[in-house]
Amino acid sequence: MQIRTGIGVDVHRLAPGRPMTVAGLLFVDEPSGPEGHSDGDVVAHAACDALLSAAGLGDLGSNYGTSDPRWSGAPGVDFLTETAQRVRAAGYEIGSVAVQLVGNRPKLGPRRQEAEQVLGEAVGAPVSVAGTTTDGLGLTGRGEGVAAIATAVVHRA
Numbered sequence: 001m002q003i004r005t006g007i008g009v010d011v012h013r014l015a016p017g018r019p020m021t022v023a024g025l026l027f028v029d030e031p032s033g034p035e036g037h038s039d040g041d042v043v044a045h046a047a048c049d050a051l052l053s054a055a056g057l058g059d060l061g062s063n064y065g066t067s068d069p070r071w072s073g074a075p076g077v078d079f080l081t082e083t084a085q086r087v088r089a090a091g092y093e094i095g096s097v098a099v100q101l102v103g104n105r106p107k108l109g110p111r112r113q114e115a116e117q118v119l120g121e122a123v124g125a126p127v128s129v130a131g132t133t134t135d136g137l138g139l140t141g142r143g144e145g146v147a148a149i150a151t152a153v154v155h156r157a
Contacts, residue, residue, distance in 0.1 A: 001155050002156040006051060006053030007049075008047060008052070008059075010042040010043075010049065010147065012036050012042050012145055013144060014033065014146060016031060016032045021033060021034070021039040022101060022115075022146065023041070024044060025118065027106040037072055038071055038075070041075065042147055042148040045079065046099055046150035048083040051094065051152045055092045057087065060079070081123075092154040094124065096125055096127070097152045098151050099127065099128070099129050102146065102147040103145070108131035112129055112130075
């Protein structure tokens, strides 16, 4: 069995008044959210990049460019569902995805299981989600943005 791994990273600036959508969840009490052509869901986007990388299908930008209006404002979960379909169409099955959210906000821990369920349903495979901070360092530490790092494992169908 051919097993492949992929890595994905996504970073978005936070902007006041934008909805905070991360890991497929809306955090309604957050005063700012990620800027972007879509909803800016760094967790979903990093997972997409990891899956695309593992399957040798490029990256988020080459698959869903900002010039395509149908992805304008689209939820990250929609990207993830479509990405999983593209990975399977390329002849791969998805083993698992793991994503680390990097930032001070939102607090993911209380909603981790909910995030894993939503993302797992979109991928059709197990997704694990964790969160960390940078102890005040860099753009995530200063609260200027959020980031996510993901890995994915796929194998030939």
